[in-house]
Amino acid sequence: MAGYDKLGETYSKNFPFWVSFDAAGQxxxxxxxxxxxxETCGSDGQKTCYILKFSYERLREDLGPSAAKKAVTNASIxxxxxxxxxxxxxxxxxxxxxxxxxxxxTTNPLPxxxxxxxxxxxxxxxxxxxxxxxxxxxIPSKADFFFSTAQxxxxxxxxxxxxxxxxxEIEKSLKEFKKFDNQLGAEYKVLSTTNVANMVLPLExxxxxxxxxxxxxxxxxxxxxxxxxxxxxxxxxxxxxRIDEPLVTTDYRFSDGPARLDxxxxxxxxxxxxxxxxxxxxKRFEDRxxxxxxxxxxxxxxxxxxxxxxxxxxxxxxxLILRWALRRRGNQQKTHREGL
Numbered sequence: 347m348a349g350y351d352k353l354g355e356t357y358s359k360n361f362p363f364w365v366s367f368d369a370a371g372q373x374x375x376x377x378x379x380x381x382x383x384x385e386t387c388g389s390d391g392q393k394t395c396y397i398l399k400f401s402y403e404r405l406r407e408d409l410g411p412s413a414a415k416k417a418v419t420n421a422s423i424x425x426x427x428x429x430x431x432x433x434x435x436x437x438x439x440x441x442x443x444x445x446x447x448x449x450x451x452t453t454n455p456l457p458x459x460x461x462x463x464x465x466x467x468x469x470x471x472x473x474x475x476x477x478x479x480x481x482x483x484x485i486p487s488k489a490d491f492f493f494s495t496a497q498x499x500x501x502x503x504x505x506x507x508x509x510x511x512x513x514x515e516i517e518k519s520l521k522e523f524k525k526f527d528n529q530l531g532a533e534y535k536v537l538s539t540t541n542v543a544n545m546v547l548p549l550e551x552x553x554x555x556x557x558x559x560x561x562x563x564x565x566x567x568x569x570x571x572x573x574x575x576x577x578x579x580x581x582x583x584x585x586x587x588r589i590d591e592p593l594v595t596t597d598y599r600f601s602d603g604p605a606r607l608d609x610x611x612x613x614x615x616x617x618x619x620x621x622x623x624x625x626x627x628x629k630r631f632e633d634r635x636x637x638x639x640x641x642x643x644x645x646x647x648x649x650x651x652x653x654x655x656x657x658x659x660x661x662x663x664x665x666l667i668l669r670w671a672l673r674r675r676g677n678q679q680k681t682h683r684e685g686l
Contacts, residue, residue, distance in 0.1 A: 363572075365439050369483065371427055371447030372585035377436050380404075385436055387429045388587040391447055393599065394429050395587050395619055396422045421593040423619065426452075430506045431598075434460050438570045441534070442551050446483040449476075454505050455497045460532060460555045460568055465508045467516045468523040471495045472531060479539065481546040491532040493558060495520045503603065510606045526558035542577060549574045589617040600631040605638040 367373035371391035378384050382404035387396045398420055405414035422431045427447045429440050437459045448456070455472060463469025473494035479487045498504050499520055507516075537550040551572045556564035598609040599622050610630050614620070620627055 361435055363435075363439055365443050366580070366582055366585070367444040367483075368581065368585070371450075373427070373440065373444035374582055374585045374587070375429070375432075375436055375439055375444070377433070377439070379433070379435075385433055386587055387432050387436055387440075388585050389427045389429070389444075390586050391427055392425070393619075394424050394427055396424075396429060396431050397587055397593065418594045418613075419591055421595040421614070422598065423595060424506075424598045428456070428506070430457060431464070434462070435570065438553055439572060441486065441553075442536075442548050442572055443485060446485050449478075449484055449486075457506050458491070458531070459553065460570075464506065465511060467498060467504070467507060467511070467519045468493075468495075470498045470504055470507055471520060471523055473497055479536070479546045479548075481541075481544065483545060485548075486534060487536045489534040490530060491534075493523070493526045493529050493531050495524045495527055509601055509603050509608050523558075525560060529558055529564060530556055531558070532556060540574075540577065543579070547574075547577070548572070586619055589614060589619070597627065600627065600634075602631075602635050602638075605635045607634055607638055610634055 361377050361379055363375065363377050365373070365375045372389060374386070374388040376384065376386045382401040384399050385397070386399075387394060389395070400408075400417070405417045408414075409417065424430060427444070429437055432440070441456075441459055455470060456474060457463045458469040458472060461469050471494055473492045473496075474489055475492070476486050476489040478484050498507075498516070504516075532553060532555045534553045535551065536548045537552055538548070539546050540549050541547075553570040554566055555568040557567045559565065593614045594611065595614050596609050596611050597620075600610045601608050610627065612627065612630065622628075
């Protein structure tokens with residue numbers, strides 16, 4: 347997250363955002379976490395692409411001069427329009443402005459916007475009660491997120507959860523989390539709106555996140571406060587991100603449950619996001635499946651694009667200190683990862 351305070355006081359930071367979307371379900375977002383750390387995501391409605399860039403100065407600070415010179419830029423591709431692998435703040439702004447295609451096309455539960463749940467089944471244990479703004483696009487005006495293990499209990503395929511987790515690991519995690527069922531995990535609400543070309547859009551919104559508690563006395567641990575500073579009718583040349591350098595890409599469209607394979611990794615050198623019909627990628631995928639090792643584990647059961655500059659406030663309390671420290675180290679390793 348933005349940071350933490352060891353004394354338990356609120357730690358806040360502002361992040362400028364740019365977000366653009368159209369009526370066809372395409373969108374693009376960019377957030378500057380700092381001058382040294384920029385994240386961009388883009389979707390054509392069928393797939394979502396993600397690029398995380400660190401400046402040389404940031405890499406040198408984290409990895410040292412020698413490793414910084416060898417570092418590569420990483421990217422990810424997923425099916426659909428949900429930016430699951432993006433940072434939490436990017437997912438929140440997507441939810442506020444560009445989640446309409448998701449709600450129109452699927453009934454799958456939405457993983458927690460505020461945590462990285464790729465290997466955490468409890469991040470998927472949510473029941474969402476959502477209300478929508480009364481004009482297009484169909485984006486939320488209010489949403490309550492309740493902890494609910496029943497949403498994922500017994501499911502064989504949970505979207506956005508690692509195929510590497512066994513059913514035993516998933517059920518064990520959910521069993522321990524079940525005591526928090528029906529508690530309020532987060533609350534989202536639009537605080538004010540504006541009308542643009544027969545569309546109702548948020549000008550200000552708030553997401554508050556609460557920690558689970560056995561005594562039902564939940565504590566607010568994070569808040570995301572978004573304010574749109576400017577709205578214009580502009581469209582990017584392409585909602586998919588422009589590629590101007592080699593990208594070491596993890597492609598989660600090539601996944602396989604029985605092989606416990608989450609995706610394949612390759613380097614894009616021709617500045618084009620590939621399709622799933624690419625012969626070389628299909629072969630790589632089949633080779634990875636053939637060579638995968640599955641250990642025996644006990645099993646139990648009209649175009650209008652809106653530009654908005656947003657400011658987020660994140661309140662982080664001591665309970666998040668360890669998670670933030672571990673996440674930061676993970677991001678450092680991610681900058682020079684060559685494969686899955």
